[in-house]
Structure formats: C-alpha cells, structure tokens
Amino acid sequence: MKPTAAEQSLFVVILGAGKGGSALIELLTRCSGIRILGVADSNPDAPGLQLARYHYIPTTSDIAWLVARDEASLIIDVTGDPAIPSLIARHKSPKTEVLGGIAARLIWSLIQAEHEMYEHLAHAEKLSTLGIFTAGIAHEFNNPLHGIMGFSQHLQGETDPAIISEYSREIVTLTRRLSEMTKGLNLYARTGQMPEITDVQIPQLLDEAIKMAAFSTMLDEVTVVRNYAPVPDMQVNPSELHQIFVNLIINAVQAMNARGHLTLSTGVEGGYLTVTIQDTGPGIAPQDLARVFAPFFTTKERGSGTGLGLYIVRTIVNKYGGTIEPVSQSGNGTTFRIQFPLSSAA
Amino acid sequence: MALWPFGVHDREHPSLGVILVVDDEESIRKISRLTLTKAGYEVIEAENGEKAIEVLNTGENPLTVDVILCDIRMPKINGVEAIQYFRTQYPSVPIIVQTGFPDLNLATSLMKQGIVDYLVKPVEKEKLLAAVSKAAEQRTTCNT
Incomplete structure (x- = not known):
C-alpha cells in the first residue's frame, strides 16, 4: 500500500539551539516533507529558540521530554554536550533514530558551508x-x-x-x-x-x-x-x-x-x-x-x-x-x- | 519660471551674453546664476527640458540666447531629449552639458550630436566660465 503524505514525512527533533541548531532550523524549514517537532536547549536565550518560534515550532528547555516524543522519526543532537547521548538512550522511543556525535558534526559542517555560501550569494x-x-x-x-x-x-x-x-x-x-x-x-x-x-x-x-x-x-x-x-x-x-x-x-x-x-x-x-x-x-x-x-x-x-x-x-x-x-x-x-x-x- | 534674464541690464555695459541654465535642482541653478552673472552674463533659467523648450520658444529668446547649459537627469523631458530638440530646432546655439553622470558613452554620444562640452559636476567656477566663454565665442562667430 502506498504510504500517505503524513507517513512519508520525517518528524525531526533538534537538540541544541546555538549556531548549529539555528542553521539546521533555517535549512529544514525550507525542505518539504520534513517537520520539526520541537527544538530544545537548556539555555533559554539560545538564538535558535527565537528562530524556531518565528516558524511556530515548539521550544523547550526540557530535553528529556522532547526526546521522549513518540512520533519522532529522528533526533539530531548538535548540543556538543557529552551527557546528552546517554539521556537520549534512556528516553527515546525504540523506533526513533539518532544522529549525533561525529555524524551530527559532519551534517553541521555541511549546513554551515551551505549557509555561508548563501550569505556570500x-x-x-x-x-x-x-x-x-x-x-x-x-x-x-x-x-x-x-x-x-x-x-x-x-x-x-x-x-x-x-x-x-x-x-x-x-x-x-x-x-x-x-x-x-x-x-x-x-x-x-x-x-x-x-x-x-x-x-x-x-x-x-x-x-x-x-x-x-x-x-x-x-x-x-x-x-x-x-x-x-x-x-x-x-x-x-x-x-x-x-x-x-x-x-x-x-x-x-x-x-x-x-x-x-x-x-x-x-x-x-x-x-x-x-x-x-x-x-x-x-x-x-x-x-x-x-x-x-x-x-x-x-x-x-x-x-x-x-x-x-x-x-x-x-x-x-x-x-x-x-x-x-x-x-x-x-x-x-x-x-x-x-x-x-x-x-x-x- | 524666469523669462526675464537675471544679471546685467545696463545698456551702457552690455552683457557678455545670455545663458539658458536648465537644471531641476534649485541650488544648482543658483550656483550657475551666481557664477555667470558675477562674470557679466545674463541668465535665464528652466527647471526641466519641457520648460527649457518653452523658454527658448518665447519672444526673442531664440535669437538672444547665446549658450545653453543643460543638465541630463531631469523630470518630464530629460536633458538627452531636450538636446535632441535644441540641435534640430536651434542648431546654431551651442550646448554645454553639466551633469552628475560621469558617463563616457553618454558624453561621446552627445558630442557626436554636436554639444560643445560635457562637464561632470562638481564643476569649478573657472572651468564653467572657460567653457561658457568658448561656447559664446562660437555663437558669435556663427552669427557673423
């Protein structure tokens, strides 16, 4: 059976709302088929939280609560905080995949490069x-x-x-x-x-x-x-x-x-x-x-x-x-x- | 619109010539008027190409205007359009362009149409007077 549009969509949770998180929000909000479920950062003044609110994306400082969202297909961790991977492992749904560590850093670098190219353009x-x-x-x-x-x-x-x-x-x-x-x-x-x-x-x-x-x-x-x-x-x-x-x-x-x-x-x-x-x-x-x-x-x-x-x-x-x-x-x-x-x- | 010339009206001391100053900016017309009248010219003013054509077609102005000092970027009829008209209708009146555009292509094209000088603002008063004097001389030579 052909999957519905909702089933095809990727539901993403972003952890970390600094430079990396902001760049991710900017890029992912431009992609069809991706919905950001929420953005979490323990720092309430992180710039990405304000940007997320511009896009009506829920924001929170409660990382564990967001990670536990059952409908999340992917968690992207750009916090750089060594304590976060174990917190994710404890709270996430078994079907939710995680992009963190070096892979997340690679994605972040690519997004940064894209962002810089756009700024130059x-x-x-x-x-x-x-x-x-x-x-x-x-x-x-x-x-x-x-x-x-x-x-x-x-x-x-x-x-x-x-x-x-x-x-x-x-x-x-x-x-x-x-x-x-x-x-x-x-x-x-x-x-x-x-x-x-x-x-x-x-x-x-x-x-x-x-x-x-x-x-x-x-x-x-x-x-x-x-x-x-x-x-x-x-x-x-x-x-x-x-x-x-x-x-x-x-x-x-x-x-x-x-x-x-x-x-x-x-x-x-x-x-x-x-x-x-x-x-x-x-x-x-x-x-x-x-x-x-x-x-x-x-x-x-x-x-x-x-x-x-x-x-x-x-x-x-x-x-x-x-x-x-x-x-x-x-x-x-x-x-x-x-x-x-x-x-x-x- | 000033149809009557500013400057020297004393028959005992005839002016050096009548200059039609065309510029949409009041302060620019004022500077040109000051420079030219102090040097002994009479000045008529117009604030755009349309007014300039109107002024030049009024009374004896076609005969008495010795030099046209013309801006380029102006509302209604711009300098390029006005110059085309002047060159067709009054080919013996020398035209000096005084503009803020440092545009070599435009200068070349207008020189080909027969303007005698292309001055880029800011223009020092000595340079303006030299250009006007040379153009007025050309007009006198044409008339004799």
Whole structure:
C-alpha cells in the first residue's frame, strides 16, 4: 500500500539551539516533507529558540521530554554536550533514530558551508545591484558636491554677513543630504554575516528603501502612495528587510518604466503583519508568475539584473517565518504581498 | 519660471551674453546664476527640458540666447531629449552639458550630436566660465 503524505514525512527533533541548531532550523524549514517537532536547549536565550518560534515550532528547555516524543522519526543532537547521548538512550522511543556525535558534526559542517555560501550569494547580489546603481549614486553625490563647491567658492572674499550666512546655510543643507545618502548606502551594503536583530519600524524602513531605489532610476514621475496602517515593530536584521524592500521597489518602478503609481501599504491581518508593494505596470505574464522566485530567472536585459533578487527576497522572508506572493494580471500591474507572523513582532 | 534674464541690464555695459541654465535642482541653478552673472552674463533659467523648450520658444529668446547649459537627469523631458530638440530646432546655439553622470558613452554620444562640452559636476567656477566663454565665442562667430 502506498504510504500517505503524513507517513512519508520525517518528524525531526533538534537538540541544541546555538549556531548549529539555528542553521539546521533555517535549512529544514525550507525542505518539504520534513517537520520539526520541537527544538530544545537548556539555555533559554539560545538564538535558535527565537528562530524556531518565528516558524511556530515548539521550544523547550526540557530535553528529556522532547526526546521522549513518540512520533519522532529522528533526533539530531548538535548540543556538543557529552551527557546528552546517554539521556537520549534512556528516553527515546525504540523506533526513533539518532544522529549525533561525529555524524551530527559532519551534517553541521555541511549546513554551515551551505549557509555561508548563501550569505556570500546574498551579499554578492547586493554588491551587483550597487554596481548597477553606480551611475545613479555618482549623480546623487555629485549634485550636492557641486553646490557645496560652488557656494564655498563664492564665499571666498565675500564680506556681506547676510550673504555669508545664506551660503553657509546652503552648504549645511547639502552636506546633510550627502550624509543621509551615506547612511542609506551603509544600511544597504552592510554584510549579513553579523546578524543585528533589533526592533525595526517597517514604514520607516520602506521610506529608506525608496531613497535607495532612487539611485537606480528617476522617481520624479512616480507617485508614491503610502498607506501605512499602524503596525508593531518587528525584531529583525534591518539590513535584510531593507534589501527586500529595495529589490521590490526597484522591480516595481522598472516595471512601470518609471511612470505610474507605487503604493506601499502596511497593516495587520489575522495574526500577520502585512506589507504590500503595488505598481501600475503591465503586470507579469502568467507563464512567468510561477518562476519569478526561481534563482537566475530574469526578464531584464543581460547586465541589468542578476536574476537573484527575488530569490533572495523570498529566502529572507521565509527566514522570518513569512510568506511572499505575487498577484498580477496582464495589464493591471503587480502586487507583492508579504506576510510575517506577528510572533516576530517586538 | 524666469523669462526675464537675471544679471546685467545696463545698456551702457552690455552683457557678455545670455545663458539658458536648465537644471531641476534649485541650488544648482543658483550656483550657475551666481557664477555667470558675477562674470557679466545674463541668465535665464528652466527647471526641466519641457520648460527649457518653452523658454527658448518665447519672444526673442531664440535669437538672444547665446549658450545653453543643460543638465541630463531631469523630470518630464530629460536633458538627452531636450538636446535632441535644441540641435534640430536651434542648431546654431551651442550646448554645454553639466551633469552628475560621469558617463563616457553618454558624453561621446552627445558630442557626436554636436554639444560643445560635457562637464561632470562638481564643476569649478573657472572651468564653467572657460567653457561658457568658448561656447559664446562660437555663437558669435556663427552669427557673423
């Protein structure tokens, strides 16, 4: 008799929620056919426990209780604690298999290597986008620099206090503009290798992303509509969320040929924090809709995109337990709808 | 929109020429205006390509404008589109591009279309004045 889907699924228990446990959770939650029954760590502040909760995976500090779960097909022990194997042997169900010791270390090394490769890929995608931005960045910097140099040159030899004061104010304004741009670039280009989870205001981050997107294309003829309903702060790495929003906004603006309406919305719906990014472009062709998140899929000209943007967007959204869905009808624009579970809210 | 020139209006001291400054940024137009009027030019301003075309088509401006100083990245009609129009309609008016884009391909393409100089911001005032003076001279030679 053919096994049912539930019988085919692998029910996994993860012991240890440090770096190894976190990497395992990130990888296994992306695999269909694997369900994580629970994650245990004696340290209640272990980072993997928070990540597990993002994904609605039960967490506990009671290792013996989790090990004894009858439906577990596999226990993966990445605690590194020499006392754990005997505890597992005492409590586990006879049919549950155990991956521990050197085998678990090998798996952990492989996962770490995969994780590092992804981090490099995500960073390379950001740098590649920065490369595409180069002309826009030069333009945005050179304009205020031109003003600063011009007003400074005209200040030389000037004796009228009113004029000196006026030109100085202009220089300060232009310098502040440069400084804001540097901050935005720094937020975007920061590497993902040092996770900095912090409370983030989503509307503020969307506004930052619009400024960054302006480096790639003119936004003067794009009407930006902000429908920001109040949402709780999220506990995330701001750099990662910024990357998501910049990518989606640039795609939206490019789809509209830099002319149309860009609507950014935030809200709370049924236990989820929702962000939508909507354009009034021609929409995505039905045959492309299913492939937009596939790595290296692009409809842009060679050299204009890596084809990794939306793949990375979805990976980051999934990392925080969220989902992203494109809604598009040819001729009626595209809406990307992101939902994050409110458990990731601060 | 300033249809009347900033700068020298004294008939006893005629200006060195009339310059149409096209840039979407107010502070950039202000710097250009300061530099050029202090040097003795009259300045007319436009904040995008569409306004520039409108200004150039107004009254005697087609005859009196000596040099167009034009930005590239602007809303509505951008610099590239405006320059195409100027070169077709007013081929004797020299055009200097003053832009934040250090783009060699764009510079080459615009030079082929007949612009006289491509200046990348930030531009020192001496460099701007030298370029404008050379272009105004070219306009005078054309008219004589």
